Amino acid sequence: MNYGPLLFLGILFTLAGSWFGLVLMPNRQLGDLQPHVNTNTAAIYPQPIPGEAAQGREVYRSLGCNYCHTQQVRPDGFGSDIQRGWGKRRSVARDYIYQKPVMLGSSRTGPDLTNIGERQPSYDWHFTHLYNPQTTSKGSIMPSYAYLFDVRKIGYGGASTNALKLSGDFSPGPGFEVVPKPEAVQLVEYLRSLKSSVELPEAPLPKAE
Amino acid sequence: MGIISFILIGSSLVFPAVAVWALWWAGRNGQLSHSDKAALLPFDEQEPVGRMTDVVLNRPRALVSGSGRISS
Amino acid sequence: MSTPASPSVMSALSPRDTAESRDRRAELAEIDESTSGTVLLFFLAGMAWLLIGTLFALIASYKLHSPEFLNQYAWLTFGRIRTAHLNAVIFGFSAEVAVGVVLWLMCRLCRVPLMAQSVINAAAIFWNVGLVIGIGGILRGDTTGIEYLELPKYATPILFVAFALIAVWTIVVFRFRRERHLYVSQWYILAAVLWFPWLYSTAQLLLVLEPARGTVQAAVNWWFGHNVLGLWFTPIGLAAIYYFLPKVIGRPIHSYYLSVLGFWTLALFYNWNGFHHLVGGPFPAWMITISIVASVMMVIPVVSTAINHHFTMVGHFGKLKYSPTLRFIVFGAVSYTISSLQGVLSSVRWFSEVAHFTHHTVAHAHWGMYAFFTMTMFGSMYYILPRITQREWPSERLISLHFWCTALGIILYVVPLSYGGWLQGKAMLNATTPFLEVVQGTLPWLKIRTVSGLLLALGHVAFFANLIWLLARRFGPYRQPEPMILAGVTPAAPVGK
Known part of the structure; x- marks a missing residue:
């Protein structure tokens, strides 16, 4: 019963799932957030x-x-x-x-x-x-x-x-x-x-x- | 958001499906059929099924003799 | 006087003592011997970190109810000493002992001696140098400020190199295995050594070297933080239980099929759990929800593993009297079930609303890392050390002291603090309760925690003393009551059906 290859693939694929879902997707959705400019006061928030x-x-x-x-x-x-x-x-x-x-x-x-x-x-x-x-x-x-x-x-x-x-x-x-x-x-x-x-x-x- | 949820729902269906398929594939190729044998891997002739291998505490006094060497 | 057991006694007691079986034993002895130096190195360094980490823990715990204690130096402040404790016991003790157990198990199950030990010994030295620099850095104030990744960036590359060597060597052992069949422990070990470098390098890259923007850091942080426990320590703890439980009682695992199911469902769900640490936080709802769903799914691997362990043990509980390994391993296995189910509960929103941000979470972490993982590692060390040093444990009393101090100590830690944390959460939810009143309410539970810490410390010292005694005998004259292998077949000792 040599299922080394299955094991390796399974191990890599399972972690790839959450790496994609919990690392890449949040980075895509939140990684480019820009500060908000208030249209009335032109105030920018947040600031460094x-x-x-x-x-x-x-x-x-x-x-x-x-x-x-x-x-x-x-x-x-x-x-x-x-x-x-x-x-x-x-x-x-x-x-x-x-x-x-x-x-x-x-x-x-x-x-x-x-x-x-x-x-x-x-x-x-x-x-x-x-x-x-x-x-x-x-x-x-x-x-x-x-x-x-x-x-x-x-x-x-x-x-x-x-x-x-x-x-x-x-x-x-x-x-x-x-x-x-x-x-x-x-x-x-x-x-x-x-x-x-x-x-x-x-x-x-x-x-x- | 729309595309993200689409990808996420999609991937949450695809990943388990791949895993189930892999398990089925493994079963079909006989990779799970010798599971009884695999369960016996920790045992051998000297330490067969049925023998306890770690008796350290509360040993009967009568047996306290011999050397400190252990044969692994 | 040290005469080896006479051959006649040996063959009388071992009916299947054939030439072939003796060869097999010699092979096993050779394999154990090949791992001896390296495993000892990891165990000893790990134990040293345990003692240091325990000292840090006691200081931190005492400070939390008596803030005037040792408060004149920045390096001893709670925020640093607590962090030093965490890193010493996680990356010092737990990780190093785990590596020792992994190498020994892997060589045994693959039936190959450990090759080129000097390389992996060098990895052990790198690891410890990295840790000394890193933990020193934390005490100096160079922490990265990221939970579970506090070690400063000048220390982490050293650790990464050391870890890469360890992972590569484990895989090399696997590659050259003589036993083609795979045992369930090997899957868990392989998974752990492949997952960890991926986790660690991603986290280092996105948090320390090139930090991602804003809360993405927190997301990556908890993806990593939870997976260090879920995909590194948990698989190794389970690998040890799956080997030692059947091995000690002399009975194969109840259902091999259940262990397959347990492994794959753990692999599938555990790595999605991290964001349940962020419930109520500044994140889109889908991120939290997906982790809560995955956390609830963890019931499947946890329950299937629990059933498997329990049905293996049924009818063999009497053996707990004789085997220290079994005591610790069974304690660990039961704790795994309890702490995992508690973890599932903690991830659900209504529970999290109360328990999140309280000492309840700290108690949960210790259920997992101590009651499950550390106890399992203690059990493994009790089995491995006599076999790699060829000596019996010198003192039964110290073993009992170790077991009872740690078992009772951790129960005294976890149960009151879980409850106290829950009360703290309830009090905090009521906005009319002044915050200082909430703080005062936690004091009794924090004091109990310090008492439990003293018990744990006593247990650790007892174990360390026994270990040093065992090693001292290795190099001096010794007298031993009885070879372990014979003890297993004597009529008075229990033999399974």
Whole structure:
């Protein structure tokens, strides 16, 4: 019973099926998506994110934030994503065309971040939260990213303008201040750039109530 | 979208059909007829059907003797 | 004192001890011997990665309920240590032990010695060098950020070369086989070694080297991610079960026809499953639907394989008392059925709406990769190692400790975390429950997970100690109670009908 040839053909043909269906076809259908131009305002969406935020995206990737945070809003009626304010509308393929790599995420140990830039526009909130998540979200299991900050002695000129406003147990002690390193600034710029509020023909915003 | 669904539905019919045909072809050529024999491939004269080959735990004490070499 | 068993005892106990059968045994011994160094190399490296991966896992698990633990260094942050864990146990432990099992099984079933071992030994070294560089890279922060493909692009070419050598060598062994008949394990192995390079090269090309546009990346990512489990680890695990289950109990597989059906339906449906990881995501509906349909179709191979394994075992459960291989293999086979059916369920929309994005998915991954695959590999190693080293396992106690720690440990991992994950999903669906409350609700289950991790770690250490002890004896004086081959025919030991 030598059916080596049948075996080889079968093995190759079966995988060819899904390679065709799940790799080539999606690439054909979604691989050439272009940004949408609004005919009234001539606004183009999406656009590549600007420099500092783009660097922040690398920090986000490098620290593995995507293992606890998704960046995809499920449609209304499927999950509570929109009710929770994680996005104004569902995410669609066009939202992601400039992302390399796409970090949809597969776990919501922490909340979805698709719309975090609108939900938390404040720099202060982001910096103190990253420095120690307990400052803003008591009971969170997110780790502290204190290594993205410098703790240093306050100089003669007084406290730095970008020093974190920390109080109580979180403050670094009298005479010291906490200032963000460039990576922290980049990461916060990235988080603030995440917004899901632009309407697309395939994903209209819900009507105002 | 139209052409994509056409191709997908088509391929989802064609691929299983090819597989079913291949199985039929294999059967017709006698490739499946010795399946009883193939099932016996792990066994041989020294370790025939009916003999357990991995007795390591809870061995009866009386048998604990001899060397550590095993004849494969 | 090490006298070989006397010939008279040998022939008295082995009625069919003819010149021809002795030749056949000598051939088998020669084949086992030819694989010895290479298989040992893969097993030892794999076990080293298992210990490292377990340590990473414990750190990651502990951090998830106590975030202040070891949080002063970037390289120890959850996002990196979790990823290092995954890559160490998948591409370090699982893949390397799998290659060892594949080579040994393939040589045995083809009845040819392993040729030019130095080439494949070099592949083993390449593989490990690639992994050290890659996992070091992840800890440094060079991850690609793509699940199951995190190893940075400066490490992957090394891995690819190593894997290509392994695949080519497996096929070479097959090409020069002396046994013309094919056994079901060989189909699974051939399929696995042919599928994996295709998957890996496509994924590398479209995700890392020349990234596709937007969400096409996510599509390719999950086509690959699911298929690494479905078309690489699953076939190898099944190949091992199909060989060791009949071999240990001394009874041919219940229905060879069912195994044919199981193989071809798995080949046909499993590779379409990937997009069930994207239910509710930013994709056209047909993509998700096609994967859900294929996932449901997986019931056919899973059930036919389960029936086949179970009916082979029926009437032989008493043998679990004697054989560590059988214990692990049966545990793995049962887990395969459960985890696959759970996987089918998880792919359906209403279930996915709750369980997706929760710890339920993590529990499911461990059902598959640990309760099924890892346990099956442990069982295989218990069978293979004495035969390639010509020594018995030194300690029965350590074997029992290993079995019970890992078996109970993984049940303690999977069952509570599946349930906890489900509760987490339910809580998340209710938009009025504050998110931090959802997080707090997961803590008890995450703590249980850490406890189960400690049990698993203890089991791994016990196994590693036994393995090192076995190897140490190989090079020193030894005394052994009883040759294994004789144990199989003694009246007190169970002999099948």
